[in-house]
Amino acid sequence: MAFGRLCGEWKSAARVALIAGFALLGGCTTYVQTQVSAFSDWSGSDATRTYAFARSAEQQNSIEQKTYEALVANELATHSFRQVPDTSATYRVELSYSIRGDFVTVRQPVYYDPWPMYGGWYGRPYGGWGGYGAWGGWDMGPAGYVDQSYPVFVHALQIRLTDRATGREVYKVSASNSGGEASLVRAMPYLIRSALTDFPLGNGTVRTVKIPLDKTGSASNETAVAAGSASKPSSPPTAVPVPLQ
Structure with missing residues (x-):
C-alpha cells in the first residue's frame, strides 16, 4: 500500500512532522512509525481474558465500527483474548478513533540558473555537469x-478495557501517527498493531513503535518493535533498537 503521493516533497515535510512527534506514512519510507502511550492497572491472567465490545450510541449500527472491531479482535487473539457474549465476558473493550487534517509548511531553497540553455545544471552540488556540479564545483x-x-x-x-462487573478501568492505550494518507481505514491496522504490541505495557509507558512495510507497501509480517521511549515506564517493555532508514 502506498501512503503519500510525492515522495520527494514529503522527505522535506517529514522533518517537520517528526519534530511534532509523528512519523509520515509515506511511500518513501520502509516502515510506519506510531506514538503509543498506555495507562495500566492490569492484573488479569490468560484464564480470564474474555471480552465483549462495548459501543457508544453512535457506534451501535456502524459498519466502520464493526470493521475496526474485527481488526482489534484478531490482534487481541494473539494475546490469548477470546471474544464471548457480553454476559459472560470478564472485560469490555471500547474503541474511539479520529482523523484530523492539517498542513505543514516547509521553507525550501530556490536556485537561480543564469544559463538555462545549458540544461539547468546550476546549483546542483557535485555530480551535475562534468561531475563537478555548478561551474567546476563553485x-x-x-x-x-x-x-x-x-x-x-x-x-x-x-483502546480501553474495563472490568465488566465493576466498571473499573484496567487498561487504556492510545496510538497516533500522521502522514499524507487521508483514509483512516488504511492507517487503522498499524494503529491497532502498534497499540497492542507487547501487551500489557507498564503504567505510564510512552514509546514509539515501528512496523516494517514489505516491498509492495503493505504491512510486513516482521515483528513490530519499540523504536524508542519518551518516558520511563514503571515496568519497561522489551525494546529492540531499529536503525532509522
Whole structure:
C-alpha cells in the first residue's frame, strides 16, 4: 500500500512532522512509525481474558465500527483474548478513533540558473555537469526561499478495557501517527498493531513503535518493535533498537 503521493516533497515535510512527534506514512519510507502511550492497572491472567465490545450510541449500527472491531479482535487473539457474549465476558473493550487534517509548511531553497540553455545544471552540488556540479564545483547557493505547504493527516486510536462487573478501568492505550494518507481505514491496522504490541505495557509507558512495510507497501509480517521511549515506564517493555532508514 502506498501512503503519500510525492515522495520527494514529503522527505522535506517529514522533518517537520517528526519534530511534532509523528512519523509520515509515506511511500518513501520502509516502515510506519506510531506514538503509543498506555495507562495500566492490569492484573488479569490468560484464564480470564474474555471480552465483549462495548459501543457508544453512535457506534451501535456502524459498519466502520464493526470493521475496526474485527481488526482489534484478531490482534487481541494473539494475546490469548477470546471474544464471548457480553454476559459472560470478564472485560469490555471500547474503541474511539479520529482523523484530523492539517498542513505543514516547509521553507525550501530556490536556485537561480543564469544559463538555462545549458540544461539547468546550476546549483546542483557535485555530480551535475562534468561531475563537478555548478561551474567546476563553485555553487553560489540558493537565490532565495519559498514556503510550501503540504497536507498532513493525524490518525488516532484509543483502546480501553474495563472490568465488566465493576466498571473499573484496567487498561487504556492510545496510538497516533500522521502522514499524507487521508483514509483512516488504511492507517487503522498499524494503529491497532502498534497499540497492542507487547501487551500489557507498564503504567505510564510512552514509546514509539515501528512496523516494517514489505516491498509492495503493505504491512510486513516482521515483528513490530519499540523504536524508542519518551518516558520511563514503571515496568519497561522489551525494546529492540531499529536503525532509522
